[in-house]
Amino acid sequence: MKKEFKIISELIENNTRVLDVGCGDGILMKYLKDNKNVDTRGLEISKNNVQICISKGLPVIEGNAERDLQQFPNLSFDYVILSQTLQAFYNPEKVIDDLLRVANKAIVTIPNFGYWKVRLHLLLKGTMPVNKHLPNEWYDTPNLHMCTIKDFVNFCKRKNINLFKSLALHEEKVSMINKKNLNLKNFFSELGIFLIEK
Amino acid sequence: MNATENIKKIIVEKPLKLDCGKTISNYPIAYETYGKLNEKRDNAILAFHALSGDQFVTGTNPITNKSGWWSYLVGPNKAVDTNKFFVICANVIGGCMGSYGPNNLDPKTNKKLGINFPVITINDMVNAQYNLLDFFKIDKLFSIMGGSMGGMQVLQFVANYPDKTKTAIPIACTASHSAQNIALNELGRQAIMADNNWEKGDYLNLNNSPDKGLSVARMAAHITYLSQKGLQEKFGRKLQERDDLKFGFDADFQIESYLRHQGSAFVDRFDANSYLYITRAMDYFDLIKQYKGNLSKAFKDSKVKFFIISFTSDWLYPTSENKEIVIALNAAGADVGFIEITSDKGHDSFLLDVPDFLKSIKNFLEANY
Structure with a gap:
């Protein structure tokens, strides 16, 4: 399991109800179910991934977060997870609102567009950055709304969303993000992991 | 046996x-x-x-x-x-x-x-x-x-x-x-009941059977089980064992022949009144x-x-x-x-x-x- 999922799972308490939005092939769901006795549900857009999840015995429904999150009642989960997909929505703001309607707490991870290699790529090469977390070319990327760690922190501030925990991931190393080191973390981290609540 | x-x-x-x-x-x-x-x-x-x-x-x-x-x-x-x-x-x-x-x-x-x-x-x-x-x-x-x-x-x-x-x-x-499904079921029921051989439902006691009505009901229903694309790909406008249109009402097209076959095969194994009752049960389902x-x-x-x-x-x-x-x-x-x-x-x-x-x-x- 990748480091990002390890960190997410550590943010989740045992015996809780979790909705994994964009659960992929269900690796994180399965881990939470087996190791933390978490009652998980998944929402996934790819038919192939839904098939894989079903074969693992995971309750996953095929659907699109922008359309299908609305079916879940208010606060029907303790946590909702959104891993590296916020940037792919037409309306990320509405999705965040919906996440925090469905659950008390949301764990959102974002590929950081402020990472120095990304900045340098654009600065020196003059082309849209392509790397491990942003593997697509500009013409075939699902990403519509790229943001930086700093952008997301500012967004939460503006929307009065409480940043319960802000973590930065760089080459398998995790560190806390705070007011003082925000610019630094925004420069040196590939991924931001946020535990937010309304 | x-x-x-x-x-x-x-x-x-x-x-x-x-x-x-x-x-x-x-x-x-x-x-x-x-x-x-x-x-x-x-x-x-x-x-x-x-x-x-x-x-x-x-x-x-x-x-x-x-x-x-x-x-x-x-x-x-x-x-x-x-x-x-x-x-x-x-x-x-x-x-x-x-x-x-x-x-x-x-x-x-x-x-x-x-x-x-x-x-x-x-x-x-x-x-x-x-x-x-x-x-x-x-x-x-x-x-x-x-x-x-x-x-x-x-x-x-x-x-x-x-x-x-x-x-x-x-x-x-x-x-x-x-409503669409009730409508389609009603079409089938009306086809059965419009057949004189239905005898107001008493056909079994009169050694009769509304084969034409049941067959039409099945033909109509069968269309609803397929898709437009599926029908077009399987049949298109292919003709049934003939080189050209016959300017009549026989089954010129393969799709017509196929549906007629579906209809006539169905009456051999299904009771028309059962068709009425079961479609009614579906319509009442809510x-x-x-x-x-x-x-x-x-x-x-x-x-x-x-x-x-x-x-x-x-x-x-x-x-x-x-x-x-x-x-x-x-x-x-x-x-x-x-x-x-x-x-x-x-x-x-x-x-x-x-x-x-x-x-x-x-x-x-x-x-x-």
């Missing part, structure tokens, strides 16, 4: 109060089983058939000598592996394959019941079939599954008996029969209304693991209607998986060789057994 002697039956003594208000007792339920019930009695699957189906799920149907309706899905080493699972299927009440239906004799008059048979509902069908659990001494089924009207029975079963199955697979169905406008109440506190399946080209029970069930289950906090299978084969996809569909069921059953 009469082939109908191969039909297994139980006679249910316990009275059953029907939704129409009448009570029935000492009525037959015809069934068939595949595979073996294990010692723990926890490997049983109850399959529910659709409008034109019967209890002969797989293998050769002893009455029609054709393959069972779910032969692609059910059988040894198939997705529903009968080496592992014990599959039970009953003919619905109202049907014509041995269960209590309009072709049964009325013991009082010694005549066939015809339209003196009571109007039954999906709820009545499910309550009648429930007696098979007692008969086989099964405390809890491993799964229940069915497509179309079979799926409606799955939903009704879970609502009525939430503790009696571990998993449930409603396929290509709805929680509430739509689980949302049964739970006073809130479908999720039908699944409240349910511990059943659900797997809902729909098909992209099914316009009779479209994905949107299947998704309503998913939404209600999620609202109830139930354990639910859902997938829409890509297929050009229309509503009939659940009966056909659609590998992604077969694989989904296999994976779901194996992951939960």
